[in-house]
């Protein structure tokens with residue numbers, strides 16, 4: 001890691017002395033004698049910590065802190081002064097300085113302080129880099145697809161992401177509702193705050209209430225300590241309520257209050273807790289139908305559906321199947337360390353004709369499975385599950401039992417990597433029968 005320090009002091013003797021002392025500690029030191037020179041070096045070099053005199057010929061060093069922090073927020077600045085005043089010290093810290101010390105008096109403090117400032121600068125940079133990585137991973141660029149249907153959904157999501165509007169994501173299971181919720185959050189001004197996701201169908205009503213809103217100590221048997229809820233965790237950020245259609249109707253009232261008034265009451269509490277949370281909800285149910293059945297509050301539905309985005313099913317965007325398959329082929333071959341770089345036209349055609357009830361999640365699983373059991377450099381049609389064979393070209397073309405049997409034996413042979421004993425065992429037939437069928441169907445010799 002770089003350990004670069006910039007000293008800005010017009011007293012040449014002191015500047016030189018400090019430079020020598022600091023260089024002895026293993027840091028690389030840059031020297032400047034005016035504020036302007038200092039800013040120029042900062043723009044050219046990767047500096048982590050600046051030590052700046054307060055009385056500079058062209059600018060006040062306390063003021064300079066502000067200018068540096070505005071341009072480079074991850075650089076730490078220590079103000080050094082010959083005549084320390086409390087007012088100056090306070091202003092320096094207010095402007096963002098790491099610390100403010102007096103020349104001479106605090107000489108023995110400077111090196112430990114420098115080490116702490118360097119640590120802080122490095123940590124801040126690491127956090128910033130990690131944040132950038134996460135943001136990149138979850139942006140709209142990460143959503144694979146070029147069909148009209150998915151592009152229309154992306155355009156809508158991009159537009160709403162920069163606002164604070166509540167969003168309702170609709171779509172079948174596995175269409176990417178959570179992926180969209182992430183992208184909306186990481187494209188909003190809340191992106192540096194928490195994104196908290198909850199699947200409302202995974203908890204009982206009581207547990208979901210205490211998970212979402214927290215509880216006071218003694219609120220119920222087992223509530224020994226006060227517990228913060230997920231809404232508090234998400235304060236300043238975004239809460240993703242997945243499968244909201246499954247939420248108990250009484251809890252729905254509490255969600256409505258958070259949306260309308262930005263407040264809720266913890267389990268067992270009497271006072272309200274305030275939060276500033278953006279809500280993105282998702283469902284694969286028809287909420288209008290649930291309203292009619294009395295399972296979903298109409299007022300909450302209208303609040304949630306201010307901005308609806310309907311995610312297309314994979315069957316509605318078949319032009320994306322090839323692209324998605326290639327995307328996941330690349331991902332899984334990298335993961336498994338296999339060298340598979342292609343898909344046979346029959347394999348692709350099998351995918352394109354399949355009825356994708358589980359949408360992208362199903363496609364992802366099919367590719368993962370095929371990559372695991374594939375031996376060669378290409379994904380071939382026999383790596384697809386049996387139900388794909390109805391569609392795949394080169395697959396059993398007739399409904400004759402023999403045709404299906406041939407394919408099934410071939411698949412199991414492939415799975416066992418040609419081990420006949422294991423194949424016969426899995427098929428529940430004798431070894432001699434297997435050999436006879438291999439001959440009959442001209443499978444592999």
Ligand SMILES: Nc1ncnc2c1ncn2[C@@H]1O[C@H](COP(=O)(O)OP(=O)(O)OP(=O)(O)O)[C@@H](O)[C@H]1O
Nearest residue numbers: 143144145172173174175176177178179284360361
């Ligand atoms: N456009 C896309 N590009 C690449 N991968 C995607 C895309 N959309 C979804 N996926 C992947 O598909 C899987 C399912 O996505 P996700 O969990 O977001 O779906 P969902 O609609 O929230 O499903 P459910 O309703 O079951 O919760 C995930 O592994 C996700 O990474």
